[in-house]
Amino acid sequence: MGFFDRLKKGLNKTRENLTNKIEKIIIGYADIDEDLLDELEETLIMADVGVKTTDKLMTAVRKGIKKKEINTPEDLKPFLQNEIVKILTAGEDTTRIAEQGPTVLLVIGVNGAGKTTTIGKLAAYYKGQGKSVLLAAADTFRAAAIDQLEVWGQRTGVPVIKHEEGSDPAAVAFDAVKAAVARKVDMLIIDTAGRLQTKSNLMQELEKINRVIGREIPGAPHETLL
Known part of the structure; x- marks a missing residue:
């Protein structure tokens, strides 16, 4: 098993805790209400997304609902995927690199x-x-x-x-x-x-x-x- 295969295998627990539970939440609700949002927030925290990132994602979700970017529970998953990608790609490597040598x-x-x-x-x-x-x-x-x-x-x-x-x-x-x-x-x-x-x-x-x-x-x- 290669390095990235082992990495993906190691992330199985995270995927099960996050993706699968979000899918169950979506199936369990016909409309978006506070109970759904509370359950979504709890799922993100329990999946070790972190309080700060969870707060950022939930703020984005609430804004998305207001702007009619999220209209049904089914819209939540692709919306969250896009927001998580934004967070992961926003960072930059600020490591100080030597001008010459190691x-x-x-x-x-x-x-x-x-x-x-x-x-x-x-x-x-x-x-x-x-x-x-x-x-x-x-x-x-x-x-x-x-x-x-x-x-x-x-x-x-x-x-x-x-x-x-x-x-x-x-x-x-x-x-x-x-x-x-x-x-x-x-x-x-x-x-x-x-x-x-x-x-x-x-x-x-x-x-x-x-x-x-x-x-x-x-x-x-x-x-x-x-």
């Missing part, structure tokens, strides 16, 4: 925030744009973190620079930067261990990683993703 992205955050998984998604995203990508496993503290990043590297076809578990994260970052320059890659994405800002020793470790990166590539890291 663009370095440093990924930081607390434990369990999804840093490594996000790096896998970013690797697929940039590779899909035709860019060459290199990953650095600078989370040397958490058990199996290096293995997890390697799995994402295999899935996306992106090489991973790594050391042994428990080694100096800054040393991994140093080797990764050297490799990125030597291989002339476009994007270097560096994974780091989860940490809280109240842990001074871990924050000092992060400062060391920053210094090492900046010393080897002036202006790097070009983006720090929290």
Whole structure:
């Protein structure tokens, strides 16, 4: 099963929670009323669309009803599809790209925030744009973190620079930067261990990683993703 097939399979739950439930709502109502709108709003929130986006969609639906763009429950689904597409296509990539040499992205955050998984998604995203990508496993503290990043590297076809578990994260970052320059890659994405800002020793470790990166590539890291 390919990467996108696995992605589609992983989205089955979202599709069932959202699309199927909206279809059931449409079938269950002859006219558009407040009960239908309340049920639609609840369905969007329960499908993890998010409160902010749900509010935006429901505002658009109510405006659509007033403007006679939505006249029957059957009009809701294509209307929502168009509004969701607008939201998804309105964003833009504001990542600061290096004028020359590798663009370095440093990924930081607390434990369990999804840093490594996000790096896998970013690797697929940039590779899909035709860019060459290199990953650095600078989370040397958490058990199996290096293995997890390697799995994402295999899935996306992106090489991973790594050391042994428990080694100096800054040393991994140093080797990764050297490799990125030597291989002339476009994007270097560096994974780091989860940490809280109240842990001074871990924050000092992060400062060391920053210094090492900046010393080897002036202006790097070009983006720090929290």
